[in-house]
Amino acid sequence: MAEVKVKKEANLSDPAEVESRIRDLCQQFPHGITDQVIQNDMPHLEPQQRALAINKLLSLGQLDLLRNSSGLLYRMKDTQSTSKVKGSDNQEKLVYQIIEDAGNKGIWSRDIRFKSNLPLTEINKILKNLESKKLIKAVKSVAASKKKVYMLYNLQPDRSVTGGAWYSDQDFESEFVEVLNQQCFKFLQSKAEAARDSKQSPMVQRNSSFATSHEVWKYICELGISKVDLSMDDIETILNTLIYDGKVEMTVIAAKEGTVGSVDGQMKLYRGVNPVIQPTGLVRTPCGLCPVIPDTLATILKGV
Amino acid sequence: MTTQEVRLCGLLLREHFGDVVEKVGTHLLRNGAQNLRTIIHETGISLDLVKKSLCVLVQHGTCVFSSGRKGPGSPMEYRTGCDRILRILRYPRYIYTAKTLYGDTGELIIEELLQRGEMTMSTTVKTVADRLTQNMEEGRSMDYSEVSSAFSKLVETHFLQRCPPQAGAGATPAAPATADTPGTPATPVSTTQLTPERFPDCYKVPHVTLIGRGKRQLSSEDGEDQRNAKRAKMDSETHGDEGIYWQVNFERFHLHFRDQAIIAAVANKLDQTSSEIVRTMLRMSEVTTSPTATCTKPLSANEIFRSLPASYNIPRPILDQYLTLLVDDPMEFVGKAGESGGGMYVVNLHRALANLARATLESVVQERFGSRSARIFRLLLRKRHLEQKQVEDFAMIPAKEAKDMLYTLLSQNLVQLQEVPKTPDYAPSRTFYLYTVNQLPTARMLLQNCYKTVANLIERRLFETKESKRLLEKSQRIEAILASLQASGAEPEQLTEVEEMITAPEKQQLDALRLHINKLDSAENQVDETIFLIESYVNSTATSS
Numbered sequence: 001m002a003e004v005k006v007k008k009e010a011n012l013s014d015p016a017e018v019e020s021r022i023r024d025l026c027q028q029f030p031h032g033i034t035d036q037v038i039q040n041d042m043p044h045l046e047p048q049q050r051a052l053a054i055n056k057l058l059s060l061g062q063l064d065l066l067r068n069s070s071g072l073l074y075r076m077k078d079t080q081s082t083s084k085v086k087g088s089d090n091q092e093k094l095v096y097q098i099i100e101d102a103g104n105k106g107i108w109s110r111d112i113r114f115k116s117n118l119p120l121t122e123i124n125k126i127l128k129n130l131e132s133k134k135l136i137k138a139v140k141s142v143a144a145s146k147k148k149v150y151m152l153y154n155l156q157p158d159r160s161v162t163g164g165a166w167y168s169d170q171d172f173e174s175e176f177v178e179v180l181n182q183q184c185f186k187f188l189q190s191k192a193e194a195a196r197d198s199k200q201s202p203m204v205q206r207n208s209s210f211a212t213s214h215e216v217w218k219y220i221c222e223l224g225i226s227k228v229d230l231s232m233d234d235i236e237t238i239l240n241t242l243i244y245d246g247k248v249e250m251t252v253i254a255a256k257e258g259t260v261g262s263v264d265g266q267m268k269l270y271r272g273v274n275p276v277i278q279p280t281g282l283v284r285t286p287c288g289l290c291p292v293i294p295d296t297l298a299t300i301l302k303g304v
Numbered sequence: 305m306t307t308q309e310v311r312l313c314g315l316l317l318r319e320h321f322g323d324v325v326e327k328v329g330t331h332l333l334r335n336g337a338q339n340l341r342t343i344i345h346e347t348g349i350s351l352d353l354v355k356k357s358l359c360v361l362v363q364h365g366t367c368v369f370s371s372g373r374k375g376p377g378s379p380m381e382y383r384t385g386c387d388r389i390l391r392i393l394r395y396p397r398y399i400y401t402a403k404t405l406y407g408d409t410g411e412l413i414i415e416e417l418l419q420r421g422e423m424t425m426s427t428t429v430k431t432v433a434d435r436l437t438q439n440m441e442e443g444r445s446m447d448y449s450e451v452s453s454a455f456s457k458l459v460e461t462h463f464l465q466r467c468p469p470q471a472g473a474g475a476t477p478a479a480p481a482t483a484d485t486p487g488t489p490a491t492p493v494s495t496t497q498l499t500p501e502r503f504p505d506c507y508k509v510p511h512v513t514l515i516g517r518g519k520r521q522l523s524s525e526d527g528e529d530q531r532n533a534k535r536a537k538m539d540s541e542t543h544g545d546e547g548i549y550w551q552v553n554f555e556r557f558h559l560h561f562r563d564q565a566i567i568a569a570v571a572n573k574l575d576q577t578s579s580e581i582v583r584t585m586l587r588m589s590e591v592t593t594s595p596t597a598t599c600t601k602p603l604s605a606n607e608i609f610r611s612l613p614a615s616y617n618i619p620r621p622i623l624d625q626y627l628t629l630l631v632d633d634p635m636e637f638v639g640k641a642g643e644s645g646g647g648m649y650v651v652n653l654h655r656a657l658a659n660l661a662r663a664t665l666e667s668v669v670q671e672r673f674g675s676r677s678a679r680i681f682r683l684l685l686r687k688r689h690l691e692q693k694q695v696e697d698f699a700m701i702p703a704k705e706a707k708d709m710l711y712t713l714l715s716q717n718l719v720q721l722q723e724v725p726k727t728p729d730y731a732p733s734r735t736f737y738l739y740t741v742n743q744l745p746t747a748r749m750l751l752q753n754c755y756k757t758v759a760n761l762i763e764r765r766l767f768e769t770k771e772s773k774r775l776l777e778k779s780q781r782i783e784a785i786l787a788s789l790q791a792s793g794a795e796p797e798q799l800t801e802v803e804e805m806i807t808a809p810e811k812q813q814l815d816a817l818r819l820h821i822n823k824l825d826s827a828e829n830q831v832d833e834t835i836f837l838i839e840s841y842v843n844s845t846a847t848s849s
Contacts, residue, residue, distance in 0.1 A: 172702040172703070174700075174701070174702055177700050181700075196575075201621075201622055201625055202575075202577075202578075202622065202625045202626050202629055203625040203628070203629065206629055237698075237700065238700070240698065241679065241698070241699060241700045243686075244679045244680075244682045244683040244686070244698070244699060245675065245678070245679050245682070246666065246678075246682055249634055273573065274572055274573055275572065275573075275663070276569045276572055276573050276635065276659065276660070276663045277568075277569060277572065277660060277663045277664065277667065278572075279667050279670075279671060280663075280664045280667045280668060280833070280834045280837070281829075281830030281831045281832070281833040281834040282664075282668060282750070282753070282754055282757060282830075282831050282834040283667060283668055283671035283672070284827065284830050284831075285757055285761065285827045285830070285831055287753075287756065287757035287760050287761070288668065288671065288672070288753075288757060288831070289671055289672050291672075293753060293756065
């Protein structure tokens, strides 16, 4: 190897040789090489030439420039992705890289502008270009309907952007939620009634009227009214709305790790309850439901 | 003393006592304690009428008098309070309760005492016996001893109490107003409010010699009877209980209503047996618990088991299970206070009242704004402070609709906004805006709404009566003619002729009118139930804080 090295050293000034040497080094260290490593390998290479070679490789799209705590890292890029952006110019590649880094949360156009320091018009042109090449796509965020986030074409948008199971195409599916709400309530109510009719001792009655969140989840899955897969957390949010409706109450019990449906050693139990009082006397009169009752005070003060 | 309360008190006074008393009463309510001269001067009513109105008010316990601001020698000052007048709204409920507990006799005793304000035992017994005899068949009459025993029972269970005697220090000549009415001697009284319970003889039945039977009135003088109900019946006999006047103990009735509300809530939430257990517990602590206590005295499970009604033969372990279930219930009606005696249990009175008041608030929001707003309201009650986005997420309501509902609730003052600034300058973009519900102020606001509602209902009823006054008078005249004709033995043709003086549409109108007035009356009673719940809750927080 010594001759090779000597030979290499002799042709130090050849930029192509430098580039291929750097590329070999990158392949040797797939996690990336620092400037230091290149320097160690070719100690007689001047920093200028080194920089030139590295820039050439970067512009060709064969090297990735990363930054870590100690300095800059150069990493070999996948040939596949290299081929994708072939034919695009530097700016597009830069924008593409930024979007790729954003992962499945997507990135807003203004943030792209900050990261790349390119003017807005350029950014818009590039984004349109990339979209037509089907490399990226725009996803409307559910939180702010005017905001569009961009992400790679083949990525699934993250839950926080689309809103999860309750949103389809940026619309909150209230009927779906309502249907689920009623189904869960009916299930719990029928369980409570069955427990009441069984006429056993009160403790057994109450315990049999409870249903774990896992049972409710299974019931809803088997009902098949949902097109999307619902997780147990989703069902728990639906059951919470039933609690806020005053129709259901919840207790938490300690459960052994490993019993079906237990999360962190706890299980949530739900049961249907009856309301505590009938609709109160005030709301049986028209005044109780009157929408203008605060305004009538003024007329009373004037008249009486 | 809010505007609504004063307006409602005015309407109640006018209906029960007339215009003059209403003027004097509302004047005193608005202006606090005043002496006789000022009242006459400011209301413009003559001395005689003012004196009589004050008599009426004092007789019914509405007005108290005390020596003036400048010391014991100055003229008497008269003061009224709203709450006593507002009790008038609840009279039907008191009478009905007495009827369910003590039968017709009890009902009539309470009714007489409510109408007269305060009376001696002997007068009450005689009047009630007479009234009962009226309604019995010919030849039978009511014995005084039966009525006396009913009276004593009422006193034993504290539903009736003696009126506090006025302190008999040196009489001053400057109190002529009260000389007419029996039972309120013209002597100055210390300014501290003397509760009847500070006197040891409060619930002691005096030894009264009452032998006789009720007398039936011979001629049908229904109209006169009504008018005489408010005047004192002058009786020449004495029965050994002069000067001992009795009044209705409203607090005791209120405790009874509160217990009933708790039992009904337990029955709704759990089941019949649990409510029976709670009823037993409350009955056992009726006399041992003070009215303002947070919870009853601890009762051991053994005692409860022994005191259960015989019809409910629940085995002991089942009773223990029911008690455990009651304790575990999130509503916290019953709490466990210890382990001795098989488990010591208490009924959490204040907490039960708070839960009932919360359920009332939720019910009002639900009926007024819909079940989704009720969901948001309950959510805020549970989670205390939430941001707008969190409300939408937890309640699973689309953002636009949730915003709309929150703003409606905010404008009606049912929900409040709490600002938590990030920077000292409260810039809107850098502040957290949290929605919250405060139960106590909201309950107070709802109470004022209830007063306004009842006042509106009363006014509507008076309006309807006034509109059809002519028709009502005509129907009354015809009834009087019919009655006199029947009494003097007339032929059927004459009767039908008189009946036909009311045409069919008029009859329809009369029926419709009667229906409306009955509905308005029952609506007043229903709103009064809400008033009672919220008032008890507000008072319970006042005493505990």
